[in-house]
Amino acid sequence: MATRVRGYKTELDLNNEQRTACLKHAGCARFASNWGLARSQEAYRATGKRPTAIDLHKELNALKKTDYPWMYEVSKCAMQEALRDLEKAYKNFFRRVELKKQGKWKGKLGFPTFKKKSKGIGSFRLTGSIKVLREAVQLPRLGRLRLHEHGYLPTNAKVLSATVSEEAGRWFVSMQVEEEQNAPERTATTALGVDLGMKTLATLSDGTTFENQRALKQAQKRLRRLERQKSRRKKASQNRKKTCRKLAKQHARVAHIRCNATHKLTTYLTKHHALVAIEDLHVSGMLKNHKLAQAIADSNFGEIRRQLTYKADLYGTCLVVIDRFYPSSKTCSSCGSVKPVLDLQERTFVCEACGMVLDRDQNAALNLLHEAMRTTGSSSGSDACGVGSSGFSDGKSETLHVEAGTNPHLGMS
Template structure:
């Protein structure tokens, strides 16, 4: 099985290279925004926009576009195309214009192995030069594209996407249902509870102080820039910790199970509820669910979603009785029909598992029966600790 994987490394361009990278970023951003501007009435499609690139380079106001690697510009239109496709498929919002102040990036397609020096200490980027690189873990597979980025705090990275042959997965472990929530990040149908990451909330106090300091500095001044950098670095740290948590947990779940059922969450709708927004932003479910999806493919674990309208909390997982209502503050309840006492979230997770396996039998890729298991880790709370990369 051939899968796509990403490897991310920090790079240290010198001042000259930083200047050249700024040109690539700027031109990539210009083309993205230009393409978006051309799409105000109707998105004309990638091919239509790409055909105009050579014309733009000859137009007197935009001849400077020649300074950019031509494929970087095409990739920028590809990014725009993906943003539109996501929007059409309702996976994302309408594409935004890219700002000079946000994270910057440019992608090179079709890189060659020779781009990375044999000693692994430099990477050759077209129109930029040989940039110092720290290869903190070996690169595997065949390189497909390279994205260079600059974070808001001024750090530079390359993300190298590769195609890699993975061993045919061995199906191990059982099936598990997940109830994603705020009180617990996830409750498993086994009764296990995974505590939510609290980095953001813990860092909130510090973040408020830094934001206040920033607001007191004069715009454009040296101290303003210093304060802005401190804040950007904290934000990056928080998002790295969160991503790390998602990677560890998703890997643990797909390794231990051959089937995962979860709810199709309406995160966007929930974010509109301002009260919940901070916790949900903190939890980052949609990024986590995306990871479960692609890692499930790597490890041979089927991931199925059940409709968000399925009443997983209100239904007794033992006898199927559906309650009229189940207010959010009810954590433990007893079924009036069969007398079972339920932990709200565990009951929901069991229902999600049952419902998702019911819908998944016919497209069960490996033809084995999927059996819900409810024994094992009941009542334990743990953090994902076993981790050896992703």
């Protein structure tokens, strides 16, 4: 029996009074974050040192009675957790600065910025006395809030925190809980290679394909029309606000469709197979191609990789990540010959050595599976993680990062 920290997110069913209370909490959290950032910058200019989250919270509490009496209408946790998030943002910034000096960070450093209400209502996090029921959740100062979906949140687990957020007019609660779970028992014995793509979201080595919803592409016509409508509206007018709400709902719908397709794919792969082989895609580099950047972002490759990592640990699946320089698309899955050049327009792989004709993506998935079998020591796709094959028969999940041409289990006792 092991203790695991998990997150559960579901939608809230709020009335007008509860919605107003949540707006107050989100506004106080945003104000505390902006006040803490301004105070930190002022203190650093004066003394060369930055106050901690505890120091900022003590100073803010001293100002409540005189300057900010309206803060007593909400829970103190909203401001306290916002200041903790600010301190974490500072730590992440300085961590990236050190990585930048070492040449290990190429992106933005991400210095903390002020939060604008026009960019979104935001969220707030609460701790303390939180109770989860089958049909509702009870939060400090907010009381009992009804849930849209009943029986989803665990009622017997230890609740660490609850984050309430708004998205396109809908309110959600994310519960971070600590629960005890038995070690995952591996029931599946099959192995699978997965080739991710833009035309087809995923092509499996057994021939199964998952359609790419391309939610953003499907919604482009409506999004463009709403953007034109918004630009014609007078700024700060009610009609412009209505159009902005319609635009936010459309973007939220696109995100939900993409998230749903990603969860269905990753859950199927990890729940029904003992070994899953994927390629270590360089997504940030692929996004630099301006002709394919939108299609790549719409396919959600990075999120698929992230979900496969934690779901493999959840279901006891062996996840094998093949090196990105392995020529999975150019290699023949039958004879092993490598083509020198393979254009992206060629969707059917034709081997000039053995004459094999196969779908390009399925051929790549088969190559990923063969490479994973070779590197993990498995000999058969029907018994990928059985006794005496790969050595993962103890029920524990593993994520292996292997380079083409290497065997990670050689020399291991």
